[in-house]
Amino acid sequence: MNNVVSQRFIKCHNKLREEKRVRSSRAFAISLDYLPQSLSEILKGRRDVTVELLRKAIDKYKMNPVYLMTGDGPMFMTEESNQSFRVLTTIQTPNDDELIVHVPLPAHSAYAAELGDPSFVQGLPTFGLPDYKYKVGTHRSFDVPGDSMEPTLFEGDKVVCSFLEPTLWESGIKDNYAYVVVTRSDVVVRRVKNLIAESKELELVADNTFYQSYRVSLSDLREIWYVRARITPFLPSPQNIQRYVHEEMIGLKETIAQQGKMINRLSAAIDRLGQP
Template structure:
């Protein structure tokens, strides 16, 4: 009996034939460097589709991986959406429990560049957490790079994140929440404002006011992970604490100075009223 992914794969194959985008099943198999006999076994329900065949089909014929694995969305992707999708490699225990893959800082540039090589993800460290919420869905953790999210997150912290399906980016990304954003060349941790519906961009914001806000176009987005928890291995350095306290004191001084000006203005206004009252008498 075919599994549900194989059934959806066959539907995509049949639609390609019906629309004459492939001449035959044999031509389809050969175009993917796959044995026509093995494809025939899949189409007859005698064996299930392989991950490698799925990867090749997605790359060449733009089969929608979200449809294949969840049943949601269209069977095929547009050129634009095809650039944003990648099959997510996951690691499981012998009992089929999914593990959390950790992406350390030295591996993040390579992680952003890798498109379809599952061996790289399989080489990364994995672990599990006891909370049930980390047993549902796909989770990944990342080292926090740099100081752009101080004082919320510090370099050396780890953030544990839930995977956000690309089909949910437009509606599911919430303004001012923190996300790990994987682009074509980098991994960043930022707060975001969602402009995907209007201008096909995400605006990314640092908690550290030293860093400028900027926008990332949809075409550069690879993966988006919602930050659910932080793991802090150590306290921030004295220099970071001193800078944070200095910034807080500067802001407090500015507030006091502004309130002082308001009080002075109020005093002048009261004095004018009193002088006017004395003259009227």
């Protein structure tokens, strides 16, 4: 028996047949550049639908990916919902293992602007990791832009992330965890405060206190990726770590000394006010 996604795909196929939007299963398969014999195996429950076939069916017949993945919503997308929906393109090995697609910094703007053009994603570098957790689900890696997440993440670092389905944004986004947030115009790495239930927004917070937090509306969001790991080219030596801690201690002592002077001045001012 095939999985629930395949079962929903079959229901969508049958609906297309009933409404005579396709003449036959063979015509349906050919329109998706898929072998009719392989489609027949899916329809008979002998194999599961592939990610690539799902992507083509979503593009061609506007099958609703939310329905396919969760069972919620209509089987097919309306033109209005299709304008804002982004089809996620994946890359697989000949053994059907999904690879991690890397989005380098120069490609961030184009990645945010793209509406799911498969050729763009297929042109990006890919790689695999041996850990089993990266074999399940869809993953991307992104270059960290700028210094907004220092000292946690540095420019030049790469973050490996797992895809968060839009249907899980409201319940699955955890406050103060790091995410890659893809909007209509940018790709940013931030800690997130989930305000979707309250105001249909996310508040994005930088670890670098120089940057102010800001909010992004739900309608401006394209993709959200949960940061699971960091790949960094930097390996600080013990001497550098000791120097960093020493500098931090000096800065802390100076701050305490300044606060002590302020308290003394404030105390003297209060004493003068209390004199007759």
